Amino acid sequence: MRRATTGLVGTVVLAALITMVPSGAAVADPAAGVTPNAVDIVGVGDGTSQILMNKLAAAYNASLTDPSAPHLYSWDVSPTGTITTKAGATPIARPANTYAGFLALNGNTRATVDFARSSRPAQTTDPSTDDFVALAKDAVTWAAPSTGNAPANLTTQNLKDIYTCAVTTWNQIDPTLSTDTIKPYLPWPQTGLGTDFLTAIGGGTSVTPGTCVAGVPVSNQGTDPAFGDPDALVPYSVGYFIGQAYLGQGGGADVQGPLTLRSIDSVAPVDLQSKTIAADFAATMYANILYSVVRDADWTATDAHGAALRAVLGHGSWICRNGADAIKASGFLPVSSFACGSVWHS
Secondary structure, rough: EEOOOOOOHHHHHHHHHHHOOOOOOOOOOOOOOOOOOOEEEEEEEEOOOHHHHHHHHHHHHHHOOOOOOEEEEEEOOOOEEOOOOOOOOEEEEOOOOHHHHHHHHOOOOOOOOOEEEOOOOOOOOOOOOOEEEEEEEEEEEEEEEOOOOOOOOHHHHHHHHHHOOOOOOOHOOOOOOOOOOOOEEEEEEHHHHHHHHHHHHOOOOOOOOOOOEEEEEEOOOOOOHHOOOOOEEEEEEEEHHHHHHHHHOOEEEEEOEEEEEEEEEEOOOEEEEOOOOOHHHHHOEEEEEEEEEEEEEHHHOHHHHHHHHHHOOOOOHHHHHHHHHHHHHHEEOOOOOOOOOEEEEO
């Protein structure tokens, strides 16, 4: 079970995180020619929150008046290869997803990685020494090609049946639909997006995908050739899609392509007037929190590094006081000031 460690009442904080409703493309990686200093705060990991963290880092760094103060940097999930995250760091393989970000965080020290981006909450299999610091709110739904055979809405039970392969053709859901075989996809391997989706369609208990489910290597990219199939469907971050479709972020392969978001249990994921995550959808079990995951020893340290981490990411931090515009400009929702920076772990 997750617990809060910010001095706030745990159940109240979790409720604030999950029920909060709403009140140009960012550069990837540190800028060309910039190597973060050893004292800088550097993150890797999850792809869903990478553009958001790029925006936050740019805004935070622009706010600094002391050039020697710790800056904030974030490395994207691509391209593949080796990266030197900061001055003096041991080069590492670029983490391509949430799981790889956790491995980089826990397999190195502050000399290499300070935080891992995550779009899933803490799990019992995570080290108890990892602290999940609340950043923003997202939701996960499913997407399908706009001219394909998928309906506009599926129920939670429909999605569970599809992803366990209990249902394999559209007309098993509705006899008026196509007799074609459904082609369910999941971002692969271990991504926060896939984890959130499988847990939501299982009503809080993760569903084990059936053998009919295929993997796609990158989350939230509609340009994968698999999505040229009219019978494809895939989990998709609502906030990331809003950023791609309406807010001009992404580009190249990082766009929604032919995919459109679909409803679950007759609840639409996007408010098309405000171009935000719909309030009703944000109140369902498909809502999720984006986190920055840190080592507890670093987070609680009384030295300058610990103070810098908390000043950027923690309760009452710069991000919690000044990050709402960047969060909304990335397609996500700010969490309340009460919940922002709250800490959770397994």
